Amino acid sequence: MVNSPSDAEVIGRSRDEPEAFGLIYDRHAATVLRFLGRRVGAEVAEGLVGELFRIAFERRKTFDASRATALPWLYGIGSNLLLKHRRGEGRRLRASARMAADEATDRRASAGALDARVLFPRVADAIEALPDGEREALLLFAWEDLSYQSVAEALELPIGTVRSRLNRARAHLRELLEPGGKKRVKRR
Numbered sequence: 001m002v003n004s005p006s007d008a009e010v011i012g013r014s015r016d017e018p019e020a021f022g023l024i025y026d027r028h029a030a031t032v033l034r035f036l037g038r039r040v041g042a043e044v045a046e047g048l049v050g051e052l053f054r055i056a057f058e059r060r061k062t063f064d065a066s067r068a069t070a071l072p073w074l075y076g077i078g079s080n081l082l083l084k085h086r087r088g089e090g091r092r093l094r095a096s097a098r099m100a101a102d103e104a105t106d107r108r109a110s111a112g113a114l115d116a117r118v119l120f121p122r123v124a125d126a127i128e129a130l131p132d133g134e135r136e137a138l139l140l141f142a143w144e145d146l147s148y149q150s151v152a153e154a155l156e157l158p159i160g161t162v163r164s165r166l167n168r169a170r171a172h173l174r175e176l177l178e179p180g181g182k183k184r185v186k187r188r
Contacts, residue, residue, distance in 0.1 A: 072153035
């Protein structure tokens with residue numbers, strides 16, 4: 001059985017054979033769609049996926065061929081696109097909080113679900129209050145289950161910076177979620 005080519009090999013080949021880049025889309029579109037959809041909703045995410053792959057195709061000559069997978073690179077492009085849609089993110093988090101609250105009021109709701117109903121709006125507000133860099137690192141780490149190294153690659157940051165941002169994000173969230181904690185974190 002022949003091993004399939006790495007993303008780096010496919011991207012390299014796409015420089016001479018542009019249609020080869022379609023394999024990168026086939027491999028990763030569902031994953032980045034899920035990532036974007038969690039942040040901006042399905043309808044907007046579908047448009048952003050097209051934009052993300054257009055940008056990736058245009059920038060394929062700058063892809064670091066020492067990376068076997070293109071996924072962290074694609075997450076980085078996606079994170080930059082999401083920053084453009086930042087204003088609506090708070091509304092979506094609050095809508096998710098309302099949905100969680102509605103589900104929790106179901107008569108069959110467990111005590112844990114009722115606790116989630118109370119806590120989720122506070123968590124959504126706390127995430128919204130984080131500085132952009134901390135929020136991006138936290139969501140890539142927590143929602144996308146990326147390693148520190150992959151978050152660093154996605155955001156084009158040193159791994160130490162990612163560790164610092166995640167540490168600060170956790171501290172801010174603890175502070176914001178404590179009873180009587182601050183309502184908003186001062187943006188940096």
